[in-house]
Amino acid sequence: MAMKNALRLPVVAAGAEYLVMGHLMRRNILTYKAPTGNEGYDLICIHPDPRHAPKRGQKAQVRVQVKSRYATNCGLGFPLKEESIAAFDFVIAAFLNIGKFGGRNNGLEGACNVEFYTLPADVIRTLHEPSSTWQKVRLRRLGNGLEQYRDETGFELIAKALGVDQPTKVRE
Numbered sequence: 645m646a647m648k649n650a651l652r653l654p655v656v657a658a659g660a661e662y663l664v665m666g667h668l669m670r671r672n673i674l675t676y677k678a679p680t681g682n683e684g685y686d687l688i689c690i691h692p693d694p695r696h697a698p699k700r701g702q703k704a705q706v707r708v709q710v711k712s713r714y715a716t717n718c719g720l721g722f723p724l725k726e727e728s729i730a731a732f733d734f735v736i737a738a739f740l741n742i743g744k745f746g747g748r749n750n751g752l753e754g755a756c757n758v759e760f761y762t763l764p765a766d767v768i769r770t771l772h773e774p775s776s777t778w779q780k781v782r783l784r785r786l787g788n789g790l791e792q793y794r795d796e797t798g799f800e801l802i803a804k805a806l807g808v809d810q811p812t813k814v815r816e
Contacts, residue, residue, distance in 0.1 A: 651745065653714055660712030660738040661686050663758065668708075671799050672811050675708075684731020686710045691806045702807040707731065711781075712738040715745040716754040720783040720790075726774045734802060735768050737761040737783065761790065762798030 661677060665687060668675040674692045678685055685707035691698075698704050709732040711722040722737055737760070744754030761783060763771075771781045783790055791797070803810075 651714075651751075656714050656740060656742065657712055660740060661710045663740075664708070664710050664736050664738055664760065667760065667799060668802065671796070671803055671808070673799070673803055673806060673808055684709065684728050689802055689806060691808055696807065698807055703733065703805050706733045706802050706805050708733065708802070709735045710738060711735055712740055714740045714742050715751075716741040716756060717744045717746045717749070721780050723778040724768070724772060724781050725779055726772060729765055729768055729772065733765055733805065735763050735765070735781075736798070737763070737781075760795050760798060761793045762801050763793050764801065767793075 665675045665677060668687070668689060672692055674690045676688045676690075678688060687708040687710060689706040689708060690704070709724075709728065711724065713722055716739075718739065720737075720739065724735070739759040739761075741754075741756045741758060743749070743751035745751045763783075767786075768781055771783065771785055773780050773782065786793075793801070
């Protein structure tokens with residue numbers, strides 16, 4: 645059986661990391677990109693106040709693995725090696741939804757908004773399927789519970805872990 649040629653979009657994949665960085669920084673979480681090819685995580689997040697001392701239950705830094713899928717019809721799953729789970733605190737799955745590519749689709753239709761899911765490592769461990777060929781994580785297994793990790797609600801998990809309060813303006 646002949647293998648299908650996979651569509652590789654390195655610009656789109658790199659863009660996912662920068663999209664995640666932008667959304668975290670929009671939430672006032674100071675975020676740095678790890679070197680390309682770094683093992684286990686792609687981003688480092690810290691509190692924006694250099695004098696902040698983490699309180700009990702908070703972290704001084706958070707390591708984030710970004711997993712992206714470009715196809716709108718990818719099925720909310722992504723490959724992840726079991727040994728890398730110990731190297732990060734959170735996975736942010738960025739579903740870029742640039743078009744439908746499966747079956748007879750060529751990607752020209754089906755584009756929609758990006759979806760982000762921020763999941764702690766312990767949740768990833770429960771969703772990880774080490775016996776599958778690609779060692780996949782399938783988010784659909786969470787059902788309705790997946791919403792608590794979506795978009796801004798998910799980014800709040802990282803803000804809470806670092807002790808970063810929601811930016812507010814005090815009015816007199």
